[in-house]
Amino acid sequence: MMAQTKMLMGTVVEYKELMMMYACAIKEVRTKFDVLNTEFKIRYQRNPISSISTRLKRTASITDKLERQNFPFSLESIEKNVNDVAGIRVICSYIDDIYTIAEAFLRQDDVTLIAQKDYIAHPKPNGYRSLHLIISIPVFFADRKKDMKVEVQIRTIAMDFWASLEHQLKYKQEIPNQPEIISQLKECAEIINATDEKMLDIRHQIEEIADAPTE
Numbered sequence: 698m699m700a701q702t703k704m705l706m707g708t709v710v711e712y713k714e715l716m717m718m719y720a721c722a723i724k725e726v727r728t729k730f731d732v733l734n735t736e737f738k739i740r741y742q743r744n745p746i747s748s749i750s751t752r753l754k755r756t757a758s759i760t761d762k763l764e765r766q767n768f769p770f771s772l773e774s775i776e777k778n779v780n781d782v783a784g785i786r787v788i789c790s791y792i793d794d795i796y797t798i799a800e801a802f803l804r805q806d807d808v809t810l811i812a813q814k815d816y817i818a819h820p821k822p823n824g825y826r827s828l829h830l831i832i833s834i835p836v837f838f839a840d841r842k843k844d845m846k847v848e849v850q851i852r853t854i855a856m857d858f859w860a861s862l863e864h865q866l867k868y869k870q871e872i873p874n875q876p877e878i879i880s881q882l883k884e885c886a887e888i889i890n891a892t893d894e895k896m897l898d899i900r901h902q903i904e905e906i907a908d909a910p911t912e
């Protein structure tokens with residue numbers, strides 16, 4: 698019993714340490730996007746990133762995910778199988794900024810791309826749009842360097858607005874008119890996309906006027 702408790706306590710300490718490492722990985726990645734935003738602002742007189750939010754996956758969500766997919770309960774298993782313990786969401790104003798920022802981020806030689814899902818080029822059937830990257834970056838600690846995985850979601854303000862409303866649907870068990878709501882959301886996603894594309898087009902037109910040589 699004592700030995701068991703000791704083992705469990707040891708695991709708790711190691712678990713806390715692992716979560717601390719994920720939290721540090723988030724800081725590293727956040728700084729990279731902050732830097733890109735700052736540089737872009739000087740160069741093009743506007744911010745491509747409108748906001749950044751981060752989250753560390755809750756323990757209950759981590760264990761749920763392991764259980765759902767029949768993965769073992771261990772720290773190694775979390776690191777190997779749960780790609781979204783560390784999450785960062787980068788919200789851009791325009792669709793082209795998403796790709797500009799993503800490419801500049803992925804070009805950095807300490808960033809390793811593990812997986813990419815382009816739900817903008819290929820939206821989900823429900824209308825969800827976003828660019829997802831699973832990356833790994835080295836984080837330097839006092840006595841070691843450790844590669845940590847981070848999930849990056851990059852989307853426009855409008856896509857984010859849509860996703861937050863659609864997300865609420867997942868938490869409602871029984872909704873009368875669910876098919877109707879799903880189809881309304883889908884319709885909204887198309888309208889939002891058309892607006893995102895139109896906004897980009899207008900911005901391009903304005904930039905052309907601004908760039909035209911004056912006599």
Ligand code: GTP
Pocket residue numbers: 781814821823825829850859860861863864
């Ligand atoms: P999990 O859903 O986290 O198990 O990952 P996955 O393997 O299905 O990966 P995917 O890249 O498809 O989704 C990762 C995350 O993107 C999710 O956890 C959500 O935060 C977000 N996401 C994906 N699909 C949707 C969607 O249809 N609606 C909303 N609101 N968010 C979504």
Ligand code: MG
Pocket residue numbers: 781
């Ligand atoms: Mg997730």
